[in-house]
Amino acid sequence: xxxxxLILIFSMLLGVIASPAGAYDYKVDDPYVSTIVGxxxxxxxxxxxxxxxxxxxxxxxxxxxxxxxxxWYQREFLYTLSYQKQEAPLIFVIAGTGSSFYxxxxxxxxxxxxxxxxxxxxxxxxxxxxxxTTASATCVPGNIVEDTQxxxxxxxxxxEQIKDRIKVSEFYLTGYSLGASQSAFVAKLDEEKxxxxxxxxxxxxxxxxxxxSAKILDDMLLEINPNRSPEVFDRWxxxxxxxxxxxxxxxxxxxxxxxxxxxxxxxLHKKGQTPRRENLAGMIGTVFRLASSNMIFAADVMxxxxxxxxxxxxxxxxxxxxxxxxxxxRVSFIDYFNEFLYPYSQSRNPGLTKEALIEGTSLRSIEPYxxxxxxxxxxxxxxxxxxxxxxxxxxxxxxxxxxKIYPRGGHCGNMTFRDNVAYMLNVFKN
Amino acid sequence: xxxxxxxxxLTVFIFLAGCGTxxxxxxxxxxxxxxxxxxxxxxxxxxxxxxxxxxxxxxxxYNFNAIFDNYVFxxxxxxxxxxxxxxxxxxxxxxxxxxxxVTNLTNALxxxxxxxxxxxxxxxxxxxxxGLGGLIDVATLNDGIPREEEDFGQTLxxxxxxxxxxxxxxxxxxxDLRDTAGLAVDSVVYSLMLGQLIAExxxxxxxxxxxxxxxxxxxxxxxxHNEPFRYFKTGSPFEYDLIRRLYLIKRQFQIDN
Numbered sequence: 001x002x003x004x005x006l007i008l009i010f011s012m013l014l015g016v017i018a019s020p021a022g023a024y025d026y027k028v029d030d031p032y033v034s035t036i037v038g039x040x041x042x043x044x045x046x047x048x049x050x051x052x053x054x055x056x057x058x059x060x061x062x063x064x065x066x067x068x069x070x071x072w073y074q075r076e077f078l079y080t081l082s083y084q085k086q087e088a089p090l091i092f093v094i095a096g097t098g099s100s101f102y103x104x105x106x107x108x109x110x111x112x113x114x115x116x117x118x119x120x121x122x123x124x125x126x127x128x129x130x131x132x133t134t135a136s137a138t139c140v141p142g143n144i145v146e147d148t149q150x151x152x153x154x155x156x157x158x159x160e161q162i163k164d165r166i167k168v169s170e171f172y173l174t175g176y177s178l179g180a181s182q183s184a185f186v187a188k189l190d191e192e193k194x195x196x197x198x199x200x201x202x203x204x205x206x207x208x209x210x211x212x213s214a215k216i217l218d219d220m221l222l223e224i225n226p227n228r229s230p231e232v233f234d235r236w237x238x239x240x241x242x243x244x245x246x247x248x249x250x251x252x253x254x255x256x257x258x259x260x261x262x263x264x265x266x267x268l269h270k271k272g273q274t275p276r277r278e279n280l281a282g283m284i285g286t287v288f289r290l291a292s293s294n295m296i297f298a299a300d301v302m303x304x305x306x307x308x309x310x311x312x313x314x315x316x317x318x319x320x321x322x323x324x325x326x327x328x329x330r331v332s333f334i335d336y337f338n339e340f341l342y343p344y345s346q347s348r349n350p351g352l353t354k355e356a357l358i359e360g361t362s363l364r365s366i367e368p369y370x371x372x373x374x375x376x377x378x379x380x381x382x383x384x385x386x387x388x389x390x391x392x393x394x395x396x397x398x399x400x401x402x403x404k405i406y407p408r409g410g411h412c413g414n415m416t417f418r419d420n421v422a423y424m425l426n427v428f429k430n
Numbered sequence: 431x432x433x434x435x436x437x438x439x440l441t442v443f444i445f446l447a448g449c450g451t452x453x454x455x456x457x458x459x460x461x462x463x464x465x466x467x468x469x470x471x472x473x474x475x476x477x478x479x480x481x482x483x484x485x486x487x488x489x490x491x492y493n494f495n496a497i498f499d500n501y502v503f504x505x506x507x508x509x510x511x512x513x514x515x516x517x518x519x520x521x522x523x524x525x526x527x528x529x530x531x532v533t534n535l536t537n538a539l540x541x542x543x544x545x546x547x548x549x550x551x552x553x554x555x556x557x558x559x560x561g562l563g564g565l566i567d568v569a570t571l572n573d574g575i576p577r578e579e580e581d582f583g584q585t586l587x588x589x590x591x592x593x594x595x596x597x598x599x600x601x602x603x604x605x606d607l608r609d610t611a612g613l614a615v616d617s618v619v620y621s622l623m624l625g626q627l628i629a630e631x632x633x634x635x636x637x638x639x640x641x642x643x644x645x646x647x648x649x650x651x652x653x654x655h656n657e658p659f660r661y662f663k664t665g666s667p668f669e670y671d672l673i674r675r676l677y678l679i680k681r682q683f684q685i686d687n
Binding site: 098100309325329 | 456457458459460461462463464465466469470474476477478479485486489490493496661662663664665666667668670671675679
C-alpha cells in the first residue's frame with residue numbers, strides 16, 4: 001500500500017519533470033480572447049510587489065504654448081517615477097496607442113521592473129491626449145519619426161529633472177504595442193544624440209507598420225458593422241453596454257484607460273462566458289476607435305485643423321463636446337491618416353508622398369539598424385492580431401536569435417504571464 | 431442656521447458657475463471638413479446620449495469638483511492616509527458602513543427585498559455587537575453576509591420614477607434628479623438616527639454639535655478615501671460624456687437588481 005503510493009508519487013513527479021521542455025503553459029489559443037482577457041490570474045507573474053510608490057511629475061515642455069480653455073486641465077506633461085534608494089538601472093517604459101501611464105499594462109510593467117530592482121519612468125504614448133496637448137511639437141501624432149523626437153525630448157527633460165535625486169548605473173528602454181515600435185526609433189535616435197546610450201531595448205508586441213496595424217484594428221469594427229452604419233454600431237454597442245452594466249457593478253472601478261471596456265469581458269470570462277468571435281473583434285475595434293478618436297479630437301483642437309471642430313472655433317471649458325464625440329468616433333485611424341496626418345505633413349513637407357509617409361512609420365524603414373543592433377530584443381506572439389504573416393516573417397528574419405516569439409498570446413494578452421515576465425526581466429539582467 | 435449658510439453658498443457657487451466668459455474669436459470660423467451637422471441627426475438617440483438639459487452648469491460643476499479634489503479634498507485624504515495606520519482607517523470605514531446600513535435596511539424594506547433586508551439586519555446586529563460598534567466587519571468574514579447597497583434613489587426607481595435630468599453635484603459628483611432627491615431623503619434618515627444615537631450619550635448641546643460635525647467631516651474624508659475615481663485620469667477629452675453614461679447605466683442596473 002505504502003509502496004504503491006510511493007510509486008504513484010514518484011511517477012507523478014516524473015510526469016512533472018518529463019513534461020516537454022519549453023512547453024508553453026499560456027493556453028488561450030484564440031487570439032481575440034487572449035487580446036481582451038489577458039492572462040488568467042493563476043498564471044500571472046506572482047512576484048509583483050503589491051504596491052509601488054510613484055511620484056507624479058510634471059514638465060513644461062513648451063513653456064510658451066498656451067493651453068486651450070477646453071483642455072484647461074492639461075497644464076503640464078505628466079510622467080511617473082518609481083525609484084530605488086540605491087544605485088540601479090533606469091528603465092523607460094512607453095505606453096501603447098492612446099494609453100497613459102495609468103493603463104493597467106503600464107502599472108503592471110512598473111511593478112514588475114520596480115520589483116526587479118530598477119528605477120522606472122513610465123511615459124504616456126505620443127498618441128495620448130496629455131502628450132499631444134503638452135509635449136508634441138506638431139500636436140499631430142502618427143508620424144513615428146516626429147513622435148520619436150517628441151519622446152526623446154521629454155525623456156531628456158525628465159532625466160534632467162530627476163538626475164540629482166537618483167543614482168543611475170545605466171539606461172534601458174521598453175514599450176509595448178505602438179510603444180514598442182517607438183522604442184526602436186528612440187534607440188536609433190539615441191545613437192546620434194547619446195543622452196542615454198541605452199544598454200538594452202526590449203520591444204513587446206510592436207506594430208511593424210503603424211498603417212497596416214491601424215487598418216487591421218479599424219477593420220475589426222466591420223465584423224459587427226460591415227456597412228459602417230452608425231445606427232447598427234449603436235445598437236450593437238448598447239447591447240454590450242447592457243451586459244457591462246452588470247460587470248461594472250461587480251468591478252466598481254472607474255475607467256482609467258480606453259481598455260476599460262475589456263474589464264467587463266474579463267468578468268464575464270471568469271464566469272465562464274465566451275462571447276462570439278464577431279463581438280470580440282467588435283470590442284477590440286471599439287477600444288481602438290475610442291483611443292484613436294481621443295487622439296484625433298485632441299490633435300484637431302490643438303492644431304486648429306478643422307477636421308471635426310470648425311477651424312478657428314474657440315471651445316470653452318464648459319462647452320458640450322458630445323456632438324464632436326459622435327463625429328470623432330466615426331472617423332477611423334485610416335481616415336485620420338488620409339484626411340489629416342498626410343495633408344498636414346505634406347503641407348509642411350511638399351513632395352511627400354503618401355507611400356513615403358506610410359513607409360516612414362514602419363519598422364521596415366529602419367531595417368538595417370534593427371538587423372545590426374544586438375542590444376534590441378523582441379518579444380512577440382505568432383498569433384498577434386495586429387501583424388500580418390509578412391510582418392511576422394519580417395520580424396523573425398530581422399531579429400533572428402534576438403526574437404522570442406511565443407506560439408500564443410494574441411496582442412499583448414500574455415504580457416503578464418509568468419514565463420513572459422521572467423523572459424522580460426531576464427533580457428535586462430544579462 | 432448652518433443649512434441656510436450652505437444654501438447661500440451653493441446658490442452663489444452655482445451663479446458663479448453659470449457665468450462663463452464668452453470666448454473671444456479672432457478669426458472667422460471655417461466649417462469643419464466633417465461637420466456635426468452632416469454626421470449627427472437631431473432626431474436620433476445615440477448610445478452616448480443622455481438627458482442632460484443642464485449640461486453647461488453640470489460641466490462647470492464637474493470642473494469645479496476636479497479643482498476642489500486637487501487642492502482640497504485629496505490633500506486632506508492624503509494627510510488622513512499618512513497619519514492614520516491602515517487598521518484605523520479600516521475601522522473608520524467599517525464604522526461608517528455600519529451606521530449607513532440603516533438606509534440600506536429601510537430601502538430594502540421599502541422595495542420588499544426581504545432577503546436583502548434580512549441580510550442587512552443580520553449585519554447590523556453582528557457588526558454592532560461582536561464587531562465592537564461596527565469597527566470590525568465581522569459579518570463579511572469568510573464569505574459571510576454580503577453588504578447590500580440600497581438607497582432611496584433606487585427605491586424611487588423601483589416605483590417607476592425615471593432618472594430625470596442628469597446632475598453633477600458639487601463635491602459629491604455624478605447624480606441625477608431622482609438620485610439627488612433620494613440622497614436628500616437618505617441623509618435625513620441617517621442624521622435623525624445619528625442625532626438619536628448621539629443624544630443617548632447624554633452630552634452638553636455644544637459637545638453634541640461638535641461630535642456631529644466631526645463625524646460628518648470624517649465620514650466625508652472616509653468616503654473619498656474609499657473612492658478610487660480621479661478626475662481627468664481617463665485620458666479622454668470626452669470624459670464627462672463617458673462618466674455620465676456609465677453613471678446612468680450603473681444606476682439602472684442597481685435599480686433592476
